[in-house]
Amino acid sequence: MNSDRITLPKTGPCRLSNLRLHRSHLGETSGLVFDAEGFARADILLRDGRIEAIEAPGRPDRGEPANDCRGGIAFPAFVDCHTHIDKGHIWPRSPNPNGSFAGALETVVADSRANWSAEDLKPRMEFSLACAYAHGTKALRTHIDSASPQDEISWPVFDTVREEWKGRIDLQGVCLFGIDAARDTEWFDRLSALVARHKGVLGAVTYMVPDLDDMLERLFRKAMDLGLDLDFHADETDDIDAVSLDRIAETALRLGFEGRILVGHCCSLARQPDDRVKATLDKVAEAGLSVVSLPMCNMYLQDRRSDDTTPRWRGVTLLHEMAARGVNVCVASDNTRDPFYAYGDLDVLEVYREATRILHFDHPVADWPASVTANPARAMGLDDAGVLQAGATADLILFRGRGMTELLARPESDRIVIRDGRVIDASLPDYSELDHLMEPESHEH
Incomplete structure (x- = not known):
């Protein structure tokens, strides 16, 4: 055919x-x-x-x-509910020096400070969307690094790209920052207003800071005030004491949050004792959270060892146990050709193929095909998709x-x-279209 x-x-x-x-x-x-x-x-x-x-x-x-x-x-048509098209395709100028999570963070921060102007962001975002569209994606959610002053650069570019791609890809944006930054009330209020003005989703990276519950409540209450949905990066680590997924679900239940909540990664859950896992998953199901696993990126980063020994675990979360409790579960692309993941092409079929092998979406196939169609559409609040x-x-x-x-x-x-x-014409864009952004003089840190 x-x-x-x-x-x-x-x-x-x-x-x-x-x-x-x-x-x-x-x-x-x-x-x-x-x-x-x-x-x-x-x-x-x-x-x-x-x-x-x-x-x-x-x-x-x-x-x-x-x-x-x-x-x-x-x-x-595919629905890709967790990507980072603001970071996409910077690997040629800013490769991860050692493949580690810390190396990715440091390299992205340096590259963003040196290069992330509107003139750099827009063609990379459009290149990413062209790849996704050719592979069959109809809707895509991207996280947007939103530390100041990058927020004032990236969000207007996102808004322009979203409008230009309207009718081809339904594009959603989520602000991304470390949750402890929300302690700065003035900055957080300003960012939240910016996100609301651009019809985005409120989000953050959660980790075990001492005041995590207070910071989560601040995000939840702001989302409630502004009528925004929430989207978190949670527990992207093998540390068994990383339990922010539990704290997110607890906060949602305590505050009676009625909007949509999507939580990504949740890697540490797979390392925790069974009794803690059960208690967390019961809360996640009761709170109505959606969860997305990013199997390709998590396999790439998690348990990478500095002594060059072989990784011992897969890095993915407990989707089977979640699905058994009725939790809305998804898989998605995550990063593409940037320091967090050197590969990928925003091809959701590739994501599903690798998820089947890594997460055992077979024997039986069951309803797992919905994890890249109907389930992410539900998590994103899309009616005519999936x-x-x-x-x-x-x-x-x-x-x-x-x-x-x-x-x-x-x-x-x-x-x-x-x-x-x-x-449609499903031709993929050529990588050479981005060569002008990868010249050595454009990325000296």
């Missing part, structure tokens, strides 16, 4: 026949027969950029143009793979991306 075999008229009906659709991606499943992996054979009827119907195969031919998809899998159903916008991805092993064994670089019922 290739794009020149798919014909989708601008108006009127057409049919994508002989597809495999996963149960977790469907708003309605009546009349479909599912196999052990959760796939059913189906046809999708499109009309004027929307899904008109999803039908079992063998329905009478109504005369509309049909495209035989040869049993290939179709996913809804699900294939009648009435939804026709945003989907057609793959050659006819089952999970075929889908995840190859890169599927010839996938067909359909947006608003039309096949």
Whole structure:
């Protein structure tokens, strides 16, 4: 199956026949027969950029143009709920000196101070979005480093890029700073107002500072005052005493927070005693938190050892235990070609492929495909994303793979991306487009 075999008229009906659709991606499943992996054979009827119907195969031919998809899998367009496109693609000028978390932090701070002007940020952000769009992403949330004075530079650029990409990628922004910085009330109030003005999400990196509960309450109350959602980096460490996920859930319950909360990483949870894990997960479920694991970045950074010995653990959080409690769980790209992760391309299929291997999203496949579609859409508050159903916008991805092993064994670089019922040009931008930002004189620290 290739794009020149798919014909989708601008108006009127057409049919994508002989597809495999996963149960977790469907708003309605009546009349479909599912196999052990959760796939059913189906046809999708499109009309004027929307899904008109999803039908079992063998329905009478109504005369509309049909495209035989040869049993290939179709996913809804991807939703990538945790990225850092302000950092993206700086590796050529600022590589991590030793692959460590500390090395990443130090290198990014130095690069941002030297280089992160509007003229540097905008083309890198746009390059990242072009990659995501070509791979089939419909919506993306990015964290934005927001220490002063970078906040006054990055947020206006983000706002411009979001407007220019409207209709291609739904873009959300989250402020990012170390939670202890919220002690500066004047600065925190100013940043929160900036985030609200740009219709963003309030967020921070949490760690075990002595006044963590007070700082969390400050963020929660500010979000409540301004009507903002919350998004945290939490416990990105192997320290078993890092329990800010528990403190976030506790604060949400105590204050009766009614907005959406997404928490990323939560790595230390996998190292903690079972009784502490159970108590934390019970709170997370009760508080209605969503959790996103970043398997590629966490595998890259966590348990990297200075003595060149082999890492002993995977760095990912307990998504299976969370899902069993009804927690909304996701996986996402995180960093791309920057000091926190030297690789990646904002390809959510790659994320799901690696998550399947690292987090065991198989035996059974169950509802894990929703972790890159419907679940992150729910975490981001998106109504028309992540699900294939009648009435939804026709945003989907057609793959050659006819089952999970075929889908995840190859890169599927010839996938067909359909947006608003039309096949898009899925060509990836060339890295040379960023060469002018990587000249040695532009990044001397």
